[in-house]
Amino acid sequence: MTDRVLVFDGVCVLCSHWVSFVLRHDRHRLYKFAAMQTATGRELLSRHGLDPDDPKSFLLLESGxxxxxxxxxxxxxxxxxGRWRVLAMMVRVLPRFLRDASYRFIARNRYKLFGRHDLCVVPSEQTADRFLS
Incomplete structure (x- = not known):
């Protein structure tokens, strides 16, 4: 398996936009992706204490x-x-309990706020090698 994997909700519109954002800005192709609806995604979520049927967060695996x-x-x-590192520093300044509470509110309400796809996102030919099944 690759060193960095993002496990995401493949039917969540917001999550799909996040994956598209990462694909656009990951110039060094550091990240692979696994939808939580796949066997790989479910196994990775379970292994890290998240319920594959109702995860409260997406999961980033980095060096295990x-x-x-x-x-x-x-x-x-x-x-x-670059500018993304500056944004990361600005987010990090906020107390974790505040930023994570905001994140979890959005995660719990992601379908109501942003909608959901009927099917998991299908990667393009250019990005298919970055998705784990």
Whole structure:
């Protein structure tokens, strides 16, 4: 398996936009992706203490360690460098309990706020090698 994997909700519109954002800005192709609806995604969520049927966060695996909530977002943004690293530092300044509470509110209400797809996002030919099944 790859060193960095993002496990995301493949039917969540917001989560799909996050994956598109990462694909656009991950110039070094550091990240692979696994939808939580896949066998790989479910297994990775379970292994890191998240319920695959109702995860409260997306999961970032990096060098075998799991990161969730805003810690995961900060790590991803930091890896892009430049202005994204500055944004990550600005987010990190906020107390974790505040930023994670905000994140969890959005995560719990993601379908109501942003909608959901009927099917998991299908990667393009250019990005298919970045998705784990």
């Amino acid at each position: 360690r799991g990161y969730m909530d805003t810690d995961a977002i900060i790590r991803v943004l930091n890896s892009f460098g």
